[in-house]
Amino acid sequence: MTDAVVAACRDLRRVYGDGPTAVVALDGVDLELRRGEVVALTGPSGSGKSTLLHLLGAMDSPTSGSVVVAGRDLAGLDDEAASRFRNEHLGFVFQFFHLIPSLSVVENVALPARLGGATPAEANAKAAALVERVGLGGRGDRLPDALSGGQQQRVAVARALVNDPALVLADEPTGNLDHASGGEVMRLLLELAQERGIAALVATHDPQVRDFSHREVVLEDGRLATPPTS
Amino acid sequence: MTLRGLRTVLGVLLADARAHRLQTLTTCVGIAVGVAVVVAIRTSSQSALSHFRDTVQTFTGVATHELHGPAPLPAARLAELLEAPGVTAAHPVIESHLVLDLGAEGARPVRLVGIDPFLSAPFLQLDDTAVEQASAAGLFERLMLEPGFVLMASSTLADAGFPDGGVLPARGPTGPVHVVAAGVDSSSLAAGQPPVALADLATAQELLGLGDRVTRFDLLVEGAPDAIPLQPGERLQKPASRGERAETMTEAFRLNLLCLGFLAVLVGAFLAFNMAQFAVVRRRTLLGRLRCLGADARTVLGAALLESACLGFVGSLLGLGLGWLLAREMVDDVARTVSTLYGYIETPAARLDVVTAALALGVGTIATVAACWAPARSAARTEPAVVAGRAHAPGGLVPPWVPGLLLAAGGLLLAPPSAVVLPALTVLVWLLAVATALPRLLGRVVGRVVHRPVLALAFGRLHRSLSRTGSAAGALAMPLAMTIAILVMVGSFRAEVMAWSRSIFGADVYVKPLYQELYADTARLSPELLDALGEAPEVLAVDRLRLAEQPRGETSFLVAGSPLEATRMRGSMRVLDGGDVPTLMAAMDRGEALVSEPLARRLDVGPGDVLRLDGRDGARDVPVAGVFQDFSWDRGYALVSEPRFLELYGDTGVRNAALLLAEGADAEAVARRLSARFGDAEFRSTETLRGEVLRAFNDTFAITYVLQTISTALALVGILTAVLCLHLERRAELGVLRALGARQKTVGELLVTEALVLLGVAGAVAVPAGLALAWVLVSVVNTRSFGWSFPMLVEAGPVAGLLGLALLAGLAAGCVPWWMVRRAPVADLLEDRR
Known part of the structure; x- marks a missing residue:
């Protein structure tokens, strides 16, 4: 894996259950993600997109094969180590935003930093800058419910970046937004990924995501239908 | 809403209830326990009293x-x-x-x-x-x-x-x-x-x-x-009035216990409410699917209420059986009370009558439906969009004026000075006020968020779920407050009875005829025995007690005549009004009477008033010199000197006697020696008698200990369900936290903090509410129903013990969802898969 490669999967296989009812979610997936690169992960429902995101996100373990992210093989990480790894090296963006409704915009963005041990002042300063960067300056004290869907997703993007991760994993980030808002969020993600040298893997059904990605990989029945690199 | 639709939705909900047996069982058990207490109290007292009435009426035949x-x-x-x-x-x-x-x-x-x-x-x-x-x-x-x-x-x-x-x-x-x-x-x-x-x-x-x-x-x-x-x-x-009199006399006793029984039903109903809230949260997707498939809000509401009626009915049936079993144990105690107060009966079989069964089933079912009304409405308002994860199950706060209205209504119920039932209702209404006030109170508490990630998150999550956590805290505060009230009331009463027993049993050995309870009308201590006792070397003085029943309207009271040697020599009397013991003894020697507190309250007499007594030579007005505290007879009695008694009623014989022994004499040994010497009487030392008083007290209040245990258990279940409810509702949030790098320990801290905050708020309200309820029980219900007044004594130990237990339960309640989260993969939490 070269310096430019942030994440790599080798012959990745994930099987749920066993015996005749076993379901093969991923079967021999090889994939590399590089710094500053936004990759669209597409494929029909049930093709294994979410499974791949979970394996790259240290939230699940492969049946076989390897996952290396930010130079660290995720195999064998215990829960404590996996938690720390996610906090330090990964960012997540979800379809339904998953902001904490009781925390303000800045507090939501600062949350990963505070969970990582930053002082409130440090975390809030960093978060406020990011909130400004995603175009929500002046709305930092608001609760998420007071924002539109597109704005909430921008907060989620800021939250994903607050600990300067190597990789952002986004699961249908435009799935709950209108076309224009979805485009804005993707444009923001692309800008930030390039600006900060972060790799982003975006699982999506939204065709416009391709317009904001460097390349597209397609999963079909757990297998990659396109070459691992473009 | 169509009947077919209603049946279909009800079928789906009942199938879901069957699939979640533990939750369903918890609801049923909560109701069952409350109903069981009501059934047990009613059945045991009805059985004993009806047995007494039957016994009294046998052989009265056609006499008018x-x-x-x-x-x-x-x-x-x-x-x-x-x-x-x-x-x-x-x-x-x-x-x-x-x-x-x-x-x-x-x-x-x-x-x-x-x-x-x-x-x-x-x-x-x-x-x-x-x-x-x-x-x-x-x-x-x-x-x-x-x-x-x-x-x-x-x-x-x-x-x-x-x-x-x-x-x-x-x-x-x-x-x-x-x-x-x-x-x-x-x-x-x-x-x-x-x-x-x-x-x-x-x-x-x-x-x-x-x-x-x-x-x-x-x-x-x-x-x-x-x-x-x-x-x-x-x-x-x-002929029937002897039975009726016993019923009237034991009415206050039964009422007190029944009030506590209905409190238990209320607590059970709150548990049902909590479980119903829990079910609404758990069934969010199920309800959304039903709504997507065309079930309208009224159908869901109707089905949810019918489901609660079914659970309430099953719980009440369970409670009926449980209550009958409990009544079989209690009937012996009640029969003993009736025997002591009104005439000997043997312990009857506990008979469950149709009215009690109907009352139990009705109260249990209606209480459950009423408790589940708000959660059912919440279920009915579930939006179809929750299926897509785009909406949350709605909640709702109680309007701000409701707790105030309930508090005021409870206060008004205290106003009529002679009512007994109404103050007991006040207890119920105030408890409801506490429960409904909690959501807002909780909101204010969590508004002062402490700036630490875990605490901020915990308070924030509680605040967001205020409609649920507030009512959960209310459901938790209810049994806690009730338990504190019972602890304080029984503790105060017990302390007072102990103090009274020390004062009233001023003599050293007490004598009564053998089987006195059987021969209440006829048993007397023989003059020969009394003479022999007076001559015994270790005996300083003999206090003879003579009794006469004094009819007064539909009921009666007792007049006792005694030289009161023990009181004179040892000053053993708790005087409430009229001066010190020597003053009152001098007044008695002048022919005046003392009245016990229940009689003073019943007849509204005190020092300076006169008491009309019907003696053998006609009615005589006897001046009242003072009022003393006594728990012997709830009817109350008047005390006169022995010469005055003989003058009024003649020599009707000596019922009991008390012996004063020389200093240093071993009362227990003397009692044994006298028992061996005089076979026709029972001799008991003061210590033995005090032990019997305490045993009788414990027997009488045994049901309150049962209630206390039930309340504590319900409080523990309450906090667990409240925390689980919160956890289920916000499970995906925990997934987000884990995805963002929160460690298991952090999530555990969060969940335990939430449980403890919930408990803290519930406790902060339950303690003053419990003390207020204790005050109502001690100062209003007992005074008005029994005529006994005693100061409220708050023993810190038992209350602290209860709160400590609740704290442990809080910790446990926080640990259960933590354990569930630990087992769940982060991906499952994120997608709220369970």
């Missing part, structure tokens, strides 16, 4: 009235009664008990009824077959002629193992006697417990040592009995 005196009446009074206007027939009756000695099988009491076979014929309702059988066998002749001969039901003789026609050794109030028992097939003789032994009047007088006296006269009176001339102290009553 009974004549009772302050002591057994002279048989010669019959002639005057027969000449009285309106009296068409009269007969003398002796009704008391004998104890048959069955050797190795122990002693067995029988109810001895003495009649005059000739005069009693119009009154008795003996079965025809029994009369024919007795006539054919010449048993009536033997009844009149043979000393010690009694007739009993053949079935009773067989059941008790008495030999038919055999001679049985027995003990009467004056000592050993012998009876000859013959059996006839009679259902009327077999009725009641203990079994009836019918004797000739003279035989009964001899067996009981009554001389020429009888215990009452039964009369057939045409028209109003006003023209019947009564001697001083005599009272004319309807």
